[in-house]
Amino acid sequence: MSGKADPRPAGEGTTSRARLDRGRGALGPALELVHTGRAPTRAVLTAELGVTRATAGAVAAELEALGLIRVDARPGAAAGSQGRPSHRLWVAEEGPVVLAAQVHADGFRAALVGLGGRIVATAPGCETIDADPAKVLGSVVEAGADLLRQTGRRCVGAGLAVPSAVAEPEGLALNPLHLAWPAGAPVREIFAECVRAAGITGPAFAANDVNLAALAEHRHGAGRGARDLLCVATGHRGVGGALVLDGRLHSGSSGLALEVGHLTVNPEGRACHCGSRGCLDVEADPLALLTTAGRDPGPEMSLLQQANDLLREEYDDPAVRTAAEALIDRLGLGLAGLVNILNPDRIILGGLHRTLLDTDPERLRAVVADRSLWGRSGGVPILPCTLDHNSLVGAAELAWQPVLDDPLGALAG
DSSP, rough: OOOOOOOHHHHHHHEEEEEEEHHHGGGHHHHOOOHHTSOOHHEEEEEHTTOOOOHHHHHHHHHHTTTTTEEESSSOTTTTTOOOOOOOOOOOSSSSSEEEEEEETTTEEEEEGGGGEEEEEEEEEEOOOOOOOOHHHHHHHHHHHHHHHHHHOOOOEEEEEEOEEETTTHHHHHHHHGHHHHHHHOHHHHHHHHHTTTTTOOOOOEEEEHHOOOOOHHHHSSTTTTEEEEEEEEOOOEEEEEETTTTTOOOSSSSSOOOOGGGOOOTTSSTTSSBBBBBBHSSSSSHHHHHHTTTOOSSSOOOOOOOHHHHHHHEEEEEEHHHHHHHHHHHHHHHHHHHHOOOOOOEHHHHHHHHHHHHHHHHHHHHHHHHHHHHTTTOEEEEOOOTHHHHHHHHHHHEEEEEEOOOHHHHOO
16 A cells, blocks of 8 residues: 555465455544554554454554554563553654644744644744735745745645634635634635645645634543533634534534624623624633723733733732633633533633633632533533644644545545
8 A cells, every 4th residue: 555565475465465455444543543642552553443453553554654653563561561562653753744824813823733733843923914814824824834844844734723713615714803804705715825836735724713722622632532522712812612522523514613702691791793792702801801800901912911911920919800700700601501502521711711710710610510500410521721722733633634534545645
């Protein structure tokens, strides 16, 4: 399958090829198991795939020949263990990468990301966003192309995270309000054109940033092992949500599921850009914290950083504590409603919401338990997201998915 000459005797090579043919359909599942850290050894891979040890060995060898994983055939035995230790598996550190890009209200960032969710290199972020999406996406792709030239790495695709619902199948950013982009901007098409113009190979994708954060956390972070995972986060502006069901991102019939920012949590609250009032989007984001605490947002740093610094450095100030408690109560009310509808087995919080959870975890959990039916029956674990730049890592997951689905086909293209 890799096209390399087989140095083994004819009979042995034929037997091995037969095993590999039987296991060809297992290449993608095997790569995903190693990619997500669920198969650290060949023994675990064999059990997870439900194949023979010989077939698992042939599959692992082929993935290694493709430059995607590494196999240690002579691992050291653990102290006190008996028997021959299983071959150790891990992603290839020098293997191919994908270009990941993120755009938000306070700038953009580009990175190269390898298998395993590992960020290989990042470009300096930009702090200003033009109202023309083509200019912004051209700049972020060029930053990624510079990284590829500097590192000499092979790129197999590109993914983009944007702070907007992205409608499928066209890839339109329906509400990029905080970017001042036109509603319905064809961000996927523009991004793909920029990727091609920069000479970067592989397919290009785009999706909502919180959806991608949830995907990354489910595969590599705080959501690993959850079956029905709810992620709620606020970054620089607004509030987003995402749901992973049975290991797959649930985006609805047209990519617009889980617009949790427009849950009403304070009927007499702030006017929301959607036309309603008191939505989570304007009642539980960084700007809401700053204004509720009586602080004027400054231009010297991002709103998210200002809000996080306020909680970490001035929480003893009564005005800051009161503002934090108000946001926690509003967030808890929104989460309780989502728990009643979705019945997730885990909730993870990102951005400022992670900081609010760290600041007063018992208050938030109490609000959710008190206001939700399922919370009263035992509670839902509420955890902070653990990955740095999880939307970037999630954008990379989009680009890696074709390789995870069909390693041979994707790398031969």
